[in-house]
Amino acid sequence: MIRRISEILSEYENLTFLYAVLVLVVLLIGAFSLPTITYQGDDLYxxxxxxxxxxxxxxxxxxxxxxxxxxxxxxxxxxxxxxxxxxxxxxxxxxxxxxxxxxxxxxxxxxxxxxxxxxxxxxxxxxxxxxxxxxxxxxxxxxxxxxxx
Amino acid sequence: MIEYLIFAVFVGLLLHGIHRKAIARIQGRPGPPIWQEILHVLKFSFKETWIPATASQTLFVAVVIIAIGVWSTALFVLLTGGSLLLLFAVYMLHKIVEHGLGLSSGSPYGKFGAIRSVMSAASEIPLFATIAAIYLITGSLMISDIQAWQAAHGPLLFTALPAAIALYIVVLAKMHYSPFAVIESKEIVSGNVTEHFGVWRAGLEAAFGLKTFVLLYAFIVLFLGPMPLLLAAVAMVLLLLSLSFICALSPMLSPFDTVTIQIGTAGLIVVYVLLMGVIV
Amino acid sequence: MFDLPIEGAELLAVEFGDIVNYFSVYTAVLFVFALLFTVLAIISRPEKPVDIVFGGDAYYAKKIPPEQLRFQRFMAIACGLATLGAMISGDLFNFTLFSSMIGITNIGIVAAVKNKHVLEAAYQYGIVAMVATVPLFGGAAIALATTGTLSIWELAGAGAVPLLAKMLLVVGVMGEGMAPFYIGKAEITRAPGAPYVLMIHVSSLLLFLRVVEIALTV
Amino acid sequence: MTMKKQTAGAVTVAAAMVCVAASAGWRLGLIETWIAIVLNVVAFPFFLVALGLWWNAAEKEEGDTPFIGY
Incomplete structure (x- = not known):
């Protein structure tokens, strides 16, 4: 198990893929937190x-x-x-x-x-x-x- | 001030000696006397010293000085009850020293050591999440505040067990002969310190002694709370012996596997912190 | 700093109009460290790498063209300056800008190397660094949209920045600095020019240290 | 690039004096803690390295040239 993960991590061709997965995970978590975020109308500029x-x-x-x-x-x-x-x-x-x-x-x-x-x-x-x-x-x-x- | 530094260097080297002795005894060998590492440093410092012609000379010398400076800073941060974040920053800066040691010499073995050090750096950074866990619990990152919190609420070891485990792995990864010590594994000679001999090596060993002292002491202070000096010394030796047992009984992992294990741990910590952030 | 028990006392604030940079004990230590390695990149001569011939017992010294090393040094210094900026920036957007500059200069340091293996790793790294600007700026944008300000001074301790924005910032810095996706960087390290290659690691580690501080503060 | 024994000795003494002076000043309350720390952190590495250089008395002038080729 550990060895297989290691193999995936040790190929730099997988780099973009791994990063994309991470971003997607964060975005998914973020999508659920969206309702709690409110837009602040009085903009700085x-x-x-x-x-x-x-x-x-x-x-x-x-x-x-x-x-x-x-x-x-x-x-x-x-x-x-x-x-x-x-x-x-x-x-x-x-x-x-x-x-x-x-x-x-x-x-x-x-x-x-x-x-x-x-x-x-x-x-x-x-x-x-x-x-x-x-x-x-x-x-x-x-x-x-x-x-x- | 200076007396603390010299004391910590000697105690750190002594701890290295105890570590070697314990490992030897566990493996059924007599092992060197426990002051061997102190003698080692003295021996290195009496050896003839020069800089390899292939090295990047300024960097070659500068990293040694930086290594000592970095861990002196860490010691004072710890002693003055400064910011835990700063202590960890210093710990990460040690990775730069490791890279610099290996890269500056121009030796292929040093380079291999440096490359492995880069890998392990990448996996140790996420262990920063530990800090977030401590912050969420105690509401402060100043070591003095954390101690005050523990005096009031009991040791963090039980309240923040996952964080303690993560930090334990961090300390373990930094010990000599540990399963995570791929940087100095013997198939690449001495890894990133291969070319640093004589006085340079003596300086580095002194810095590493300081490092061991700071890491063990930090673990005690952070997770067991304030205690009298003698008790703290006993706790440090016990912690060291537990580390020695792991080092003596486990084989060296392959470089990629150490990274996977550390990232895996870090991932669990991140989940833990996120959950705690949601619940609290 | 900001009466928050995170990074030690405030030492100095440097004003650039709306962007007020600050030195706390923490950021000052990081700043000094970045400065140290920038100076080292300027003054130290690169090493002369020696290679072993596997299967034999011979080794040989590699020849590195001086123009390449000069360009690497230029990029390393630019990287050092960007790192210095990122360390003390007191503004989220400014921080993200410095981060992406670090990403670009990191590629620049190894882009000149004539080694297929290193270049391919650098190419992958480049793609990730470019992609990482999206979460990075996205994080800053969400922080601005939800709080109406980008100044860390205003945001400190308020807890107004949503978790999503912090996570995006951290993920963005991971992409620029290559934290857990170590392999791209490990392969890049094979490039010659020790003081310059070292700058890659200095910048990304410091960047990460800084983003942790920011995520805890805002 | 070997330092002369004399230079190394001078650096050792200077760094040691900085360390001791800073520590003593801090003990007596003359110097603020952070200044004493900074002085110690800067001077201590130089002290250690220069001390080693001084007492090993390396008089060799040039670096080792590695054996290239076999």
Missing amino acids: PKTIDRTSTLDPYDRGGEPFNTTTVAAQYPENSPYLGYVTAYLTPLSLFLAEITPHLGTTIVSHPGGIIDEILYNTRGLDTVVETSILFTAFAIASYLFRRRNG
Whole structure:
């Protein structure tokens, strides 16, 4: 019995299968617990789009620097809440203070573009997301170049 | 502080010696004297020492230092009544030391040891569920709180028997000559410590002595509750002898089977914890 | 931490806007450990693996191209950084992001190895790591949907996160870190480049240690 | 990569002094517990390893080159 289980576990071809079984088991257990889970309506990031505003994402123009209403978990940490990026890294904060250019465009620093599209308050998330993309790209390009070289 | 460390190293090595002696007597051999392991460490430390040319030199030396540091941390966590979670984290970090020992030398035997160590690491992680069981019962993971709980409610050994069994397997897996000790099984020479000789080996043996002391003492503290030092020492030796009996009488399991058994135990613990979580 | 008797006293909070990372005694120890091995991956030279010829009595040293080792080191450092982030993250979603980054870099560390056996194991591992992002993010999403927040500070001790979300998180980390499905990782370990391969284990073990803490806390 | 006997001795003494000073300071209540622990945990491994290196007095300069091939 133990030996047979060992045989199944010791083949890495079975890896995906085993993992899928585990996920399915968890999902099955989860399905039974669903009735006990309630949806929390007052979401962390409420978003109402004011179509008449000059900051409407699909109608750029007018005053570039303005604030939108954004609810943050920790407003005291986000002094620039409501601007393009609520959290500024020390470097971008420095740039924003000495130049008028940062914040005038959504692609002013990595993460900025996703930042504005997704949420205004979670700067570190977007940095990590771009890092993941970058890592995946680095692996793929290395493998590709090695095949050619 | 330093006196605790040195004391624990010596007691741990002495426990190793008792372990060897007990196994030998059970198997009808005279066995070495019980202070043999202490002499061993001294002998190793007097041997000529260098680093193999094939090794990843920095890593080769660093893991020895990390091994000692890791178990010193564990000892202090235990003594100050710190977080049980942290104690187990340190225990898992020991697996990294094992991997590092084997991988850093470049020797194929070390590598085999490291690969086996990776397998056993994967199976020991789920034994973490033990912690959840203790948390659900006592409502705290600080060792000092757990001791206070036991002083009020009696030993955890009876209240949380499955958790105790799981932890017993954890301790057993870490003993020399245990059925789970596939990492140092003799067909791969000395497994992951094959290339660590001389001073490096002496340092490692000291760390392992510390490890044995911490694991046995942790088991006593967690499941039998606070007790005077002398009684705790007696309990540790008794626990060690029970482990020696298992080690002496059972054969070395095949690497894959050890994993299956440990994962199986862990699965049972997970079910137990889930059930307890639902009921409580 | 959060007045919960789980991981020892709080030492320091690092604010990144809405994401407030924290060092407790527990996470600080894990952080130092990850830092130690990241530094080791940076400074130590890889080993020169020796192989035995089975059936004979000979052994030979393997030759590993330096470009491959450089790439492995790059990936190991990236993995170390991701681990550092995952150790101190005080936000569920941020934690899942760091976890999936660890999964990707782990594959990167061995992807360069020219060994069919290792590559096939890495491929299987890669598939599982990709699949594992679903339960991982699903867990975070369910936590957000049921509680309205992702911050561990807000969730700590409230017991508001449903068991399903915790289980999904743990299963996701199992997939990224390969906990009980050991064989993929054991085969990957055969790759050369000890300080870098070691990083795979460092990251996944630490990740697992962290998710246990999170599951007990929230 | 063998350490010189002198260096090993110096490391041993320094680490031992850190350990003893931290422990004594903690006993006398001068140092907080966690600081004493950290100092001990960091210094103790160096003490053990350097002590061994010091008294085995290895004067060999180079690592062992394994016998390659048969």
